[in-house]
Amino acid sequence: MSTVIRFFVAPSHEAAAAVVDRGPDGAFESLSYGNFDAEEALIEWESIVTGRTFERLVAADEPEAVADSDDGDGPVVFAASKALQDALAAADQSRLGEVSQLWVQKRAADGETFDQEIATKILSDLARLARGVGGRDHRLYCWMA
Secondary structure, three states, X not given: OOOEEEEEEEOOHHHHHOOOOOOXXXXXXXXXXXXXXXXXXXXXXXXXXXXXXXXXXHHOOOXXXXXXXXXXXXXXEEEOOHHHHHHXXXXXXXXXXXXXXXXXXXXXXXXXXXOHHHHHHHHHHHHHXXXXXXXXXXXXXXXXO
């Protein structure tokens, strides 16, 4: 089974939720990836950059679910936390490489092989997207189907 993942920036939860059925393509600039658990990745990335444990983030309902399909088996939209968004926007390439290396190690410890170069590219692309938010009140979201 294949998973389609699109990270995007939207002005509000309502605007992000409006694309749950069709995805953000055409409505918002998006980055497309596949075949990893983006919800878990958002938690792991935030844990790495903030030092909060995975368990604490899950207990805090991170990442925030913004929308899901009517039957619960379809696409979902999550909002990345403001802390993760800000950390990505502030990270230089060295820090992004560090975070991706720690993430790849975490995935390996859980029995999943993830390419270091791809992990760094994903985080670098997300950082670029997060930097594009600038002073606006927009947020970073993830659509998964």
